[in-house]
Amino acid sequence: MQPTVIAPSILSANFARLGEEVDAVLAAGADWVHFDVMDNHYVPNLTIGPLVCEALRKHGVTAPIDVHLMVEPVDRIVPDFAKAGASLISFHPEASKHVHRTIQLIKAEGCQAGLVLNPATPVDVLDYVLDELDLVLLMSVNPGFGGQAFIPSTLDKLRRVRERIDASGRSIRLEIDGGVKPDNIGEIAAAGADTFVAGSAIFGQPDYAAVVDRMRAEVDAVRGQRRA
Numbered sequence: 001m002q003p004t005v006i007a008p009s010i011l012s013a014n015f016a017r018l019g020e021e022v023d024a025v026l027a028a029g030a031d032w033v034h035f036d037v038m039d040n041h042y043v044p045n046l047t048i049g050p051l052v053c054e055a056l057r058k059h060g061v062t063a064p065i066d067v068h069l070m071v072e073p074v075d076r077i078v079p080d081f082a083k084a085g086a087s088l089i090s091f092h093p094e095a096s097k098h099v100h101r102t103i104q105l106i107k108a109e110g111c112q113a114g115l116v117l118n119p120a121t122p123v124d125v126l127d128y129v130l131d132e133l134d135l136v137l138l139m140s141v142n143p144g145f146g147g148q149a150f151i152p153s154t155l156d157k158l159r160r161v162r163e164r165i166d167a168s169g170r171s172i173r174l175e176i177d178g179g180v181k182p183d184n185i186g187e188i189a190a191a192g193a194d195t196f197v198a199g200s201a202i203f204g205q206p207d208y209a210a211v212v213d214r215m216r217a218e219v220d221a222v223r224g225q226r227r228a
């Protein structure tokens with residue numbers, strides 16, 4: 001079983017004070033920094049690129065940076081993010097013409113590779129590539145915006161992907177992204193997730209540590225006390 005990871009999405013942070021926000025959420029007990037990259041093409045929103053990732057590293061952030069690429073095409077930007085200090089890079093199969101090739105590219109650049117499934121993307125997209133992956137990310141909202149409601153059918157999808165990962169016998173993380181809150185994180189953990197992205201639920205509250213602690217307690221109650 002993979003240790004639990006709580007990965008705050010900086011999409012909901014105050015971008016005017018991003019370095020301080022990331023320091024604060026890591027000091028509050030978060031494990032990773034979830035970094036949402038949107039291109040106003042693959043998704044109808046525009047956010048941040050490799051320069052900001054590099055700036056966080058220069059600021060002194062040493063925690064894993066979990067880059068969620070919502071961009072099309074994917075391959076050209078992968079080396080830039082690797083050089084900028086990304087630890088993991090995940091992408092959407094719909095945005096890459098050659099999914100297997102993009103996975104190999106991410107790994108050749110020295111990062112861990114993840115594949116992201118939208119709410120309507122069938123789990124069969126994992127056929128033939130699951131063994132190549134370090135992480136599967138299930139979107140529990142349609143990508144593009146923070147603050148949306150968790151789509152309940154994702155729970156069944158989590159269970160199905162968990163079965164596949166367990167059957168593979170490999171150490172592959174199962175990450176959930178979208179609408180994750182202290183109130184639903186327990187049932188999400190019970191359905192098989194080990195890595196939890198939360199943006200608005202954490203940055204929308206004044207006390208980050210209180211939210212992270214509550215989320216971890218809810219997850220620990222299901223998974224036991226395992227921390228990255």
Ligand SMILES: O=C(CO)[C@H](O)[C@H](O)COP(=O)(O)O
Binds near residue numbers: 143144146179
């Ligand atoms: O990838 C994303 C949106 O495309 C974000 O990571 C996600 O929406 C997190 O925000 P919230 O926890 O507020 O739903």
Ligand SMILES: [Fe+2]
Binds near residue numbers: 034036068177197
């Ligand atoms: Fe994300």
